[in-house]
Amino acid sequence: MTSGLRERKKAKTRAAIRDAAMRLFTEQGYAATTVEQIAEAAEVSPSTYFRYFPTKEDVVLTDDYDPLIVEAIRNQPASTPVVEAVLQGMRDVFDGFTEEEWISEHRRQALFRVVPELRARQQQQTLDAVDMLAGVIAERLNVPADDAGARALTGALVGVMLAFLYPHNEAGFHADDFDRVRTALISVREHLAPLEP
Structure with a gap:
């Protein structure tokens, strides 16, 4: 074979x-x-x-999307700003979902909401996703993998995505959802401006 x-x-x-x-x-x-x-x-x-x-939990927890998202982010043009590259990379992956894949993903998300042991493990997965995303963001910024700025940017991105996408979206991600995240990140930047030296 x-x-x-x-x-x-x-x-x-x-x-x-x-x-x-x-x-x-x-x-x-x-x-x-x-x-x-x-x-x-x-x-x-x-x-x-x-x-x-x-384990039984892993059939729900394991997905194949994270490596695809990392690759899609890497494939964005080098001139693309890092936040745009992340959002477009994610959009490229989700836009490629079939109807069957969306149905499966909706079932997964529904289980996370009602099964406590899955929800606890999902929180750990979110931390793992931060590490993965911080790595590819550091690559695009041409800084070391453990760069504090890259990790802070990753935390902001993940936090906004969790706030705007996952808890409320029952019908799948759409282009305007990523636009909402972009708008929210601009708002975050404006509110953080007084902290700048």
């Missing part, structure tokens, strides 16, 4: 497991659904399930 075919088969299995899990969680609830039930619905063995997702 060639490497490309192997990777496509793995991606198909991963998607089948996740789709089966989301369907069962919707039908019978997260707590009532077992890994064995998910594996059976996806037509894989429990051991195969655990090769893709170490």
Whole structure:
């Protein structure tokens, strides 16, 4: 089996497991659904399930978007200001979602709102996302990965995105949502202006 075919088969299995899990969680609830039930619905063995997702929580928590967003940010023209590059990179990824991917994402977000153990793990994932995004922002600013300014900018971006996008958006992200984030960031900059030396 060639490497490309192997990777496509793995991606198909991963998607089948996740789709089966989301369907069962919707039908019978997260707590009532077992890994064995998910594996059976996806037509894989429990051991195969655990090769893709170490725990039941991980089938909800794990997504494939972060690496795509980092790559999309890197692909923005070098002349693009860093905040614009981040917002456009995210927009490029989300604009490419299929209807099925949006349905899956909506189910994920709904589970985060109602399952406490998932919400707790999601908070840790948000911190991991800050590290990832700070790294690519530092690259674009041509500063060290641990640069305080790059990390502060990342924190502002993530904070505004959490405030404006995730809690309220049930229908998926749209271009005007990213415009709202851009406007909010401008407002943040204006309010911080009195702090400038």
